[in-house]
Amino acid sequence: MAKTEIKVGFGDQVKAVSVELPKGEAKPWDADAQLEVVGKPIPRRDGALKVSGRAKYTYDVNLPGMLYAAVVRSPLPAAKVVSVDTSAAEKIAGVKAVVQVAEKGDAVLFAGQDVAAVVAERPEQAWQAARAVKVEYEQRRFVTRLAFAATPDAPLVHRGAVEERRTEGHVTEGGGGDAQGNKRPLRPMKKGDVSKGLKGATVHEAVYETQVQTHSALETHGIVARWDDDEHLTVWASTQSIFSVRDELAEVFDLKPTNVRVHTDYLGGGFGAKFGASAPGSRLGTIAARLAKQTGAPVKLMCDRHEEQVCTGNRPDSIQTVKVAGKGTALTAIEVQSIGTAGIGTGAGVGRNAFAVYTKCPNILVDSSDVFTNAGPGTAMRAPGHPQGAFAFELALDELATKLGVDPIELRLANDEHPVRLWQFEEGAKRFDWKAKRAESKRLREGKARIRRGCGVAASIWGDFGRPKAAVVTCSVLRDGSVEIRNGVQDIGTGIPTVLAQIGAEVFTRPLDTIIVRYGDSELGSSVGSGGSQTTSSVTPAVRNACEDAKEKFIEHVAELLGAKPADVSWANDGTLSAGGASITFAQACKKIPGESITATADRPATYGNHPMPFLGAPMPQIAGVQFAEVEVDTWTGVVRAKHVLAMHDCGRVMNRLTCTSQVNGGVILGTSYALMEQRVMDHDVGRMLNPNLESYKICGAADTPEIEVVLTDVYTGANNTGAAGIGEPSTIPTAAALACAVFDALGEPVRRLPMTPSRVLAALGAVPAPKGLG
């Protein structure tokens, strides 16, 4: 392997390093690369289809003879199935089949679990039939309250072993020890000795609570299944991971994976909940394919909103005891003890803000546990663990800063070591007019004004999880002068096909509209799931390699036409190719391609750089971000309004400034919603969700959205050949935390529970008694 010199860094902090590039790897686009198309704010290419209603999502697939399925779900949170009577349902007009999913004697672990399924000619008939299935249960004791579930008196949720769901691309904290009752410890994150760090230091300790949040993608989970013959299954799935759908169905129905074809042309959001053929709490894919097999017709099974809320995943809640200690501006100890419930599932960790952002602190312990409850399973949700951990820790940090008498930014600058984040804190403070704003909030606070203002800041941490070998991309130069890029990746809404086209246009210096991108189909070459903020970083380098290889072959073809050596062919920006006085246009050279096309297939090697700072010591870059938030609080009503968010983010080399900004807006809005509005409300007496809809489960609307200012910091990481890193998750991590810090600044009192509802704000002010806690 030869050493290649590249320039890495950001802003004026750029330096030359030498990297060993794997064989066949294109030289990375580094700080010196002058790119024409990549990075530009280019509108997404399927925009016209989406605005004219012609984009067909899974929900929109209407096949000839297609039947509609519906699932019968348990209304009880814990029970044993005694009997299932399908006779009345079978008699309903249009009903083709009714099947049991749970058998007599099976245990029900949460309200919403699959019990039976029906399939009919029309959706209304299927819903009617589902209501007509009579199920008799033997009720069991259940627990849905987190704090109670963690006690020895609570009924056990799982009697046997727990099946663990792992979401592709999400590095989970993993099981760290044996379960005690419903409580199962996760692997702790630890360095130094906290008790040492507490000695002689100023200490702040408090309990912070976060709520269960549901993904609430607008397109519900669902699938259309069609058997082409006994051995071949074709499905259209609303999924973030085409290939995990394929593999799951192949396994369940004992088929060759290549005999299962999965289409996801358009996807109405996922946010972490749409991996696999089934939803986290419902075997949708299996049921649809089984019913399709039984009836010999294609079957569509889409969740309704109620089902989407109760059985398709959620972000677990948390009760976190945070202890943080400091001397002067130096943090000396951090300890987080946390429990959270992912219902019957796992994954209630609290992310990495407390452990890995303020790395100058020598003594840290983050210890968290999953606590099982009889509720729908949690699953990865946009930056699993992180928003909840960031909220508790960053607010605790501000409370400590007050005790220490230092400015929150000063405290952060003194303890963070990531050069990009340090720059973001400093530059952001200037842009945000931090000092003047904090002085104004102090004035209002001390003057006991009714309407207060406040500002806060919080950090984001994420890793560049770009995966090697996962995406296989084919690039073809076609006789008609277009360049075709093929890969089976799905577009969750980030606009990835547009970015892939930009890479093609850049490599070939061809107009964007001559680049064809085929995607969303398992027959187009394997690819990654849209999770872990890894898609762009996993797929674009493979696209570039495939394009560069195809270009090289094309140049050989041109050299032959011009009677020259490939090395002598020069490629002008207008597409003219010349060598030794002879020249030919790109179009002419394409027409002379022997056969259909000149084609190359390539993948992406493992990440080979981690500038400017590694992610938790791993051989990958750490992605930095900082958000500043300003709020207005009415101290008479308790209403908090998010006024302004300045989002400063690094995602390596920005591939498309327009779609990237859209993603950051989305992260901020989701975080605002989490901070101020959303929460799953359980009726703990009956064990059911009280707001399984979108009218009482509140999500952020246009009027609740702050002004958002996005600053994208291009960082040249030298980690892969395009320099792309992720943005989807990092952009939502610090929002709720920054808003909570801003509320603290406005009131002088912390609101230590999310969402920061009026009653909690008033309680923080001592105007009303504190509402009861989650436990």
Added chain:
Amino acid sequence: MADRSALTRRGLFRGIGSATVVASCTRTHPGTATNTPSTDAALSPGEIGPSPSRLSFELNGKAVQVDVEPRTTLLDALRVDLDTTGTKKVCDRGACSACTVLVDGVQRNSCMMLAHDVEGRTVTTVEGLADDGHLTVLQRKFVEHDALQCGFCTSGMLMSCSALLQRTAGRGSALSKEEVQDAIKGNLCRCGTYPHVIAAVLDASKERA
């Protein structure tokens, strides 16, 4: 704005005071009762259901006829029976506006209307906005400003915003941010497109002014 003589799903629930939908119902929309052939025996004139009955209305400028059950919503009739799937189903109970269509020019949640409510009326869906394949200014601005991510809320957003532009067409001045925000207050978007939607509509309104 609501035609009180027409059946709406909400009105029906309210009227019977229970969530059990009656098996047959009377359609009283003016001028339509007589031409409804019903397949069900023993119905009084003007009554339809529970089997499908003929429904005629104008969809995106074309006359359509379709047989639908009285219980079928306008949203399901559009999506299931007429394969007009640009209109999206998200909450199916009037909470998100993803299913917004224009009925006689006024925006309505199609999940909250029964299909037979639109007998003889005109319905415009997102597919009907473009003129002969030419995107409207608003649609183009949505694309330019990236006012869509996954795109699932986009049809509803566009219908609400088109209605706003139509309502204010005579004004000759550009819209304010607050007006746009008001118009899309009921349109939920989970991807977070609101800032770009607002920018797109303001831009479209400037072009008009």
